[in-house]
Structure formats: C-alpha cells, structure tokens
Amino acid sequence: MALRRSYKFRLRPTRKQEAALTACLDDHRTLYNAALEHRRTAYAKAGVRVRYGGQSGELRHIRADDPGGQDRWSFSSQQATLRRLDRAFAAFFARVKAGRTPGFPRFKGRGWFDTVEWPRDGDGCRWDSQPEHPTATFVRLQGVGHVRVHRHRSLRGMAKTISVKREGTRWFVILSCDDVPAQRLPAVGAAVGLDMGVVSLVTTSDGDQLPHPRHLAASADRLARAQRDLARKVRRQRLDHAHKTALALVRTYGVIVHEDLRITNMTRSASGTLDAPGRSVAAKSGLNRSILDAGWGVFLRVLAHKAERAGRELITVSPTGTSRTCARCGHRAKENRLSQAEFVCRRCAHVVHADVNAAINILRAGLALREAAGAA
Structure with missing residues (x-):
C-alpha cells in the first residue's frame, strides 16, 4: 500500500x-x-x-x-x-x-x-x-x-x-x-488499553505508565522574554515525544484502544459570562493548561497515523464511567476514586492505581466493540 x-x-x-x-x-x-x-x-x-x-x-x-x-x-x-x-x-x-x-x-x-x-x-x-x-x-x-x-x-x-x-x-x-x-510491522497478538492522564501521558492496561516531560512547565521561566520562540520549541519537543511514544506502542500491540476524547470541549474556559459567571475558574484553568501541556491531541493524531501505516487496529471508546468503574467487580461510584492516583472499590475493596483501572476498562470496552462488530 x-x-x-x-x-x-x-x-x-x-x-x-x-x-x-x-x-x-x-x-x-x-x-x-x-x-x-x-x-x-x-x-x-x-x-x-x-x-x-x-x-x-x-x-x-x-x-x-x-x-x-x-x-x-x-x-x-x-x-x-x-x-x-x-x-x-x-x-x-x-x-x-x-x-x-x-x-x-x-x-x-x-x-x-x-x-x-x-x-x-x-x-x-x-x-x-x-x-x-x-x-x-x-x-x-x-x-x-x-x-x-x-x-x-x-x-x-x-x-x-x-x-x-x-x-x-x-x-x-x-x-x-x-x-x-507503507512500513508494516510484524503482526503481534497483544492488545492494550490506554488511559490519558495529566500525571502520566499514558497509562496502559498492563500497568505501564509512560510519562510526559512537561516541557511547557519546565520552560515557563523563559516565556516572558522568548514567548514565540519557546512555544515553537515546546511544540517540536511535544511532537517528537509523541512520535517516540506512539511508535513504541504500535511496535508492541496489534490492537490499541483509547478514549474518544473531545479535547476542545474539555479545555473550554469555565469563566462563563457577566450574568452567569463560572465556578472554580482558577482550578479549571490549571487543568486546561495541564491537558494542553500533556499534548493529548497531538499524541492521538500521531498514534492514528502510525497505527494505520503499521497495519494496527485502533479502537476508540466512550470515556464515560471508565475512571469510576471497578475493573474487578464492575461497581461504578464516584467515591471509588479517592484521588488522582488511588482507586479503592467501595463494594469489593479492590485497590489499584486509578489510571491502570481505567485503562483496563477501556481495553474491555474496545474488545467488546470489536467482538460485536465481528459478530455482525
């Protein structure tokens, strides 16, 4: 091809x-x-x-x-x-x-x-x-x-x-x-679920946490005197890291499942209007910066291109409930996720890293979609 x-x-x-x-x-x-x-x-x-x-x-x-x-x-x-x-x-x-x-x-x-x-x-x-x-x-x-x-x-x-x-x-x-x-890679039978995070760029259902180096935060002190040049450097660094991370994933897994993220909506301002001002604006602004610094959109675009060229299967699933549902017993509750990193099921007391739990749920949802499509 x-x-x-x-x-x-x-x-x-x-x-x-x-x-x-x-x-x-x-x-x-x-x-x-x-x-x-x-x-x-x-x-x-x-x-x-x-x-x-x-x-x-x-x-x-x-x-x-x-x-x-x-x-x-x-x-x-x-x-x-x-x-x-x-x-x-x-x-x-x-x-x-x-x-x-x-x-x-x-x-x-x-x-x-x-x-x-x-x-x-x-x-x-x-x-x-x-x-x-x-x-x-x-x-x-x-x-x-x-x-x-x-x-x-x-x-x-x-x-x-x-x-x-x-x-x-x-x-x-x-x-x-x-x-x-096309540079197709040898077929592999492994499948993986990916959970995009702010602390780690990607957490896999195998428990691996792939970090992002936070180039924007590390370079923030130079923004005042070199804003435009620095932004270009950050963009190139983010793109380079996305290419390397995506390549490692398509070399290892034949089926890759990730959340169907609406990043534009996720990073929309919470300031509201004069008549209806938003709530927790400062916290939302900080989250927006973290999401943009992580470069989810760039990474997912690069991953899609590399998966296509390598002949890998890429599946997107709805992120709804993946971070609150126990991967062991299926119990869904907001209280299951105690913090950014800790997941403790209120029903079966299953303890696991929250992002690993989400990635497992994402993988299962993707494989279920794949099986349903095959049966149809």
Whole structure:
C-alpha cells in the first residue's frame, strides 16, 4: 500500500540566500494582500465577486509591471498563493452557509505569512538539485539559488510539492511525497488499553505508565522574554515525544484502544459570562493548561497515523464511567476514586492505581466493540 507523506528538513541558507528567502516571502505576502484588496474593493464598489481564474490571469501583467520584483519569483508559486486566498474565501462562505461565525479573510502581517509553496517539483523549484554532490543535498528555488538542506533522514516516494517555511529565525523545506511505501510491522497478538492522564501521558492496561516531560512547565521561566520562540520549541519537543511514544506502542500491540476524547470541549474556559459567571475558574484553568501541556491531541493524531501505516487496529471508546468503574467487580461510584492516583472499590475493596483501572476498562470496552462488530 502506497501513502502520501510529508518530509520536513532544516535549510542552511547563506546570508545572501536568507535575504532572498525573506524577500520571496514578503513579495508573496504582498501579492496575497493585494489580491484580497482587489476582491474586497470589487465587491464593495460594484457587487462583483472576483475569483481565482481572473486573478491568475492578471499575474502576467503584474509581473511585467514589476521588473526585478514580482517577476523574479516562480509563476507557479504565485498561483499557489492566489489559490491559498481562494481557499480562505471558500472556507469563509462555507462557514456562512453553515451558520457559524464566518471570520472574513484578513490581510497578512509579517508574522502571519510564513510559507511559500511550489506546486510541482521541477516548476520553479528542484529537489536534490545537485545530485553529483557527494555529501550534501540541495534544493533549488527560483530567485534564491541552490540552498543546502540538512537531510537528517532518507526520503521515500516521489516529491510532488515543495514548500519553504520560516519558523522564527529558522528556515525549513517541506516536501509532500506520493507513492511512499507503507512500513508494516510484524503482526503481534497483544492488545492494550490506554488511559490519558495529566500525571502520566499514558497509562496502559498492563500497568505501564509512560510519562510526559512537561516541557511547557519546565520552560515557563523563559516565556516572558522568548514567548514565540519557546512555544515553537515546546511544540517540536511535544511532537517528537509523541512520535517516540506512539511508535513504541504500535511496535508492541496489534490492537490499541483509547478514549474518544473531545479535547476542545474539555479545555473550554469555565469563566462563563457577566450574568452567569463560572465556578472554580482558577482550578479549571490549571487543568486546561495541564491537558494542553500533556499534548493529548497531538499524541492521538500521531498514534492514528502510525497505527494505520503499521497495519494496527485502533479502537476508540466512550470515556464515560471508565475512571469510576471497578475493573474487578464492575461497581461504578464516584467515591471509588479517592484521588488522582488511588482507586479503592467501595463494594469489593479492590485497590489499584486509578489510571491502570481505567485503562483496563477501556481495553474491555474496545474488545467488546470489536467482538460485536465481528459478530455482525
């Protein structure tokens, strides 16, 4: 089975190339904002909806009128920027139609436009542009040149689109590749239930507690002077840990069951309104920070991708009652869970770590669903 997969590599541009990359980003942002202004003005003055086809047709005139400016960049990458605006408008109209808060497309400031895309390898860009070089990989970008790539892992499949992204002071190239072969792991008969927690990222039904290193809490003292850079580092650390933890699980278990968590609802503010203020707002805010720091959503997305690629079975179950129900006798009561870590059944006096108890219940629920689906 062939998949589509993205690869992200660090760029090592020279100072001259970095200046060119910055200019490329700024000119594409200017094009995006000008196209947005064109659409707004046309509709406000004449009630006319300007679409991608018309704006793409005007590109040649824009390039001809700006020698040494817009014409130095790839025509295809500029079309991709106009398609990006078109997608923003399509999403806006879809939200209007669905009755949601529409959020009209906005002009992009310097900190809100960080990516340029080349839709096809070979059209204004070329991956591995100097294959004769014995030790390094380069990507050629029109108007920038051959930029050195820190290629830290092998590339599979065929590069389809190439994007360059700025993150703080760093530059990255992102390749979307087709025909990437799936790396299926050998079959295993073991099954596991996972309980997501704040103290431990994951507790398994086997009793293993997989920690999360709490990067946000550990780095909080630097937030004031480097908030944006630190947030990016935390995101990369959390993603790296999620990949390693998920890979360990799919290598060990053939069936993985986890709770169907609604993380957006779980982390919703408890502040309420002026007329109906919320209760325990400070405690709820602290819990929200812990949930977000644990990175449940990131971990579950990574786990789903790795399970699919490895041919593992992933089952989601409702979390209702899993933390209050005794895994031994089935008695459900709020009083069974004495604390974050301790579970003592009020009926049979079964004592176990609360998260292990929940993970066992989750596994049983998932296997019951699996058996019912098989019988049907």
